[in-house]
Amino acid sequence: MSASTGREIILANIERSGASRAGFTFDGRRLNDAMIRGVRPSGYSQRRWRSGDREYYDDEWGNVWVRMAGRSAKGEIHAPVIRDWSDMDSIRMPHYDTAGGAEELRQFFGAQPAGLFKIASVGGWIFDNARYLRKLEVYLMDLALHPDELRVLHDKVAGVYERKIHIAGRAGADAVFLGEDMGTQQGLLFSPAMFRDYFKPLYTRLMHLAAEYGMKVMMHSCGMNWEILDDLIDCGVNVFQFDQPAVYDMPALAEKLRRRRVALWSPLDIQKFLPTGDRRLIERETDRMIDLFRGGLILKNYPDLAGIGVTQEWDGWFYNRALLQNGVAIES
Numbered sequence: 001m002s003a004s005t006g007r008e009i010i011l012a013n014i015e016r017s018g019a020s021r022a023g024f025t026f027d028g029r030r031l032n033d034a035m036i037r038g039v040r041p042s043g044y045s046q047r048r049w050r051s052g053d054r055e056y057y058d059d060e061w062g063n064v065w066v067r068m069a070g071r072s073a074k075g076e077i078h079a080p081v082i083r084d085w086s087d088m089d090s091i092r093m094p095h096y097d098t099a100g101g102a103e104e105l106r107q108f109f110g111a112q113p114a115g116l117f118k119i120a121s122v123g124g125w126i127f128d129n130a131r132y133l134r135k136l137e138v139y140l141m142d143l144a145l146h147p148d149e150l151r152v153l154h155d156k157v158a159g160v161y162e163r164k165i166h167i168a169g170r171a172g173a174d175a176v177f178l179g180e181d182m183g184t185q186q187g188l189l190f191s192p193a194m195f196r197d198y199f200k201p202l203y204t205r206l207m208h209l210a211a212e213y214g215m216k217v218m219m220h221s222c223g224m225n226w227e228i229l230d231d232l233i234d235c236g237v238n239v240f241q242f243d244q245p246a247v248y249d250m251p252a253l254a255e256k257l258r259r260r261r262v263a264l265w266s267p268l269d270i271q272k273f274l275p276t277g278d279r280r281l282i283e284r285e286t287d288r289m290i291d292l293f294r295g296g297l298i299l300k301n302y303p304d305l306a307g308i309g310v311t312q313e314w315d316g317w318f319y320n321r322a323l324l325q326n327g328v329a330i331e332s
Helices: 006-015 085-090 098-111 126-134 136-145 147-170 192-212 226-235 250-260 279-293 312-325
Strands: 023-025 034-038 048-051 054-058 064-068 076-079 117-123 175-179 216-220 239-241 263-266 297-300
Touching: 006 023, 006 034, 006 117, 006 297, 023 034, 034 098, 085 147, 098 147, 117 147, 126 136, 126 147, 126 192, 136 147, 147 175, 147 192, 192 216, 192 226, 226 250, 250 263, 250 279, 263 279, 279 297, 279 312
Parallel strands: 023 297, 034 117, 117 175, 175 216, 216 239, 239 263, 263 297
Antiparallel strands: 048 054, 054 064, 064 076
């Protein structure tokens, strides 16, 4: 019997149990088999201000960000919280009210159409937030020079995500979605040995907690992470959300994910293909991606098209071709 609801379709792709088609998570009233909501901190209200063509804003951790107004959606860290290790003694972690947060998330899920896959977005993750709290270039030196301080910081950050996972689980989410950019175009920002030493035990603890609630783990990560993909799967990742799948040897990636029974959640590659504006190339590469990852594939749009120089029309070519290749009627 083929899957009929969005939740069943997404689960069948994640579990590689004979999905009738790829999953779809597209915005703008397009086909969407899932609902997604962030787990929100308690008592936090973001501040934003302008200076010339720069916009500044804070995050719940206390960092100050800067972005080019009207250009990039996120920007870069301007002023990190921990400028000196003595600052760590007074750092205040974001507060997440477990009972209240779970109820808010449960109400959101309950207000959405029935039969959709429920995703709780928990924001970043351990490397993601720790590097922002120190600023990336400083943090990368810390990995070699300040291991003891980093372990304390990582444990503090992990405690925040533990509470977020409890909120998601108690709200009845089907999955948690986390974001952790760890690679350049050529390889990791740190050695595989550093990953296994600093991060793998914490990843395993947190991802196993999610599994205890029956939730899948969906992980975003940009860059080339090939050297630790198996480690991440061992930790408990069920779905890799890659925006740049073509940075990998895609047939090798497809074979690994198929063998390890893990799914791919992805737009058409946002560097090599989607920004070209070449309709023939976009449609051909859409066909190739679907053929390679069929049976364990969730397709999505990239949310910041302006930031990568892509028009709605080009994105539409990808979407319509994906519908066609999955036997779904193209919407008028």
